[in-house]
Amino acid sequence: MTQPPQPPPGQNGPKLRNHVYDGIQEFDQRLPNWWLYTLYGAIAFSIVYWFAHMVAKVVPADGTQVDAEMARIAAVKMAGSIDVTNDDIFWEMSGNPVFVEAGKQTYTSLCAACHLASLRGKGENPAAVGPDLTDTAWIHGGTPKEVYHTVSAGVLAKGMPAWEPVLGQKKTAEVVAFLLSHHRKGEPVTVETPK
Incomplete structure (x- = not known):
């Protein structure tokens, strides 16, 4: 060397x-x-x-940011073509946090007065005006498109106004997505006769 x-x-x-x-x-x-x-x-x-x-x-975290952005993009895509007769789209919306949060805000400002913030209505407080929205017993049909129809057209005989003319289709669908987020797809649904 x-x-x-x-x-x-x-x-x-x-x-x-x-x-x-x-x-x-x-x-x-x-x-x-x-x-x-x-x-x-x-x-x-x-x-x-x-x-x-x-x-x-x-x-x-980066993963949280990516998930939130992907949910926002999916919400924008779904909002562009809401088929109110397709139950699967409503279930997909109920799994999207952007739709659910927007629906929660609308529900809290307009619907909680009758159905309570917990969605339990008469199930929690017999003095409440609206029925329980968390159980599987529905008065006007429990499929997503039937729930949408009830929210959009209202139940004038019971004092529930038609919300779609006030909110528009997208916000009405967001409220339905928020309601469905408290349920599972395929759960047994019973239809009660109105009292």
């Missing part, structure tokens, strides 16, 4: 280490400050980023 060449004594130049590995010789010098600051900055950033994501949960 040959010794690496050294600068002559008294001449300033880069110092070389005394070993050679695969024909490569290393300088024996301090790293530049800009390089060290970049390294230390990257380490500090990674610690702050880890703390914000993993410990403090200040920033939502």
Whole structure:
């Protein structure tokens, strides 16, 4: 093994280490400050980023952000073509958090006065005006399209107004999606006779 060449004594130049590995010789010098600051900055950033994501949960995780955006895109696609005669579309809407949240807001502002915020209506409070919307017994039909028809056309004899002329088809479908989110597809449905 040959010794690496050294600068002559008294001449300033880069110092070389005394070993050679695969024909490569290393300088024996301090790293530049800009390089060290970049390294230390990257380490500090990674610690702050880890703390914000993993410990403090200040920033939502990437998977959560992607899921929320995918739900929003699906909601926009579904809203463009709502077939109010297709039960499967209503069940799909009831699984979409964007539709359900929008329906919840509308329900809370307009329907909770009669059916209560818990959707339990007379099942929770006999003095309530509206029936229980969480059980499987329905007065005017329990399929999604029948629920939609009840919400959109109303039940004037019982004091429930027709909501579709006020809300429009999309918001009415969102309310139905919110109601269906408290049920399971295929659950047994009974139809009660109105009293």
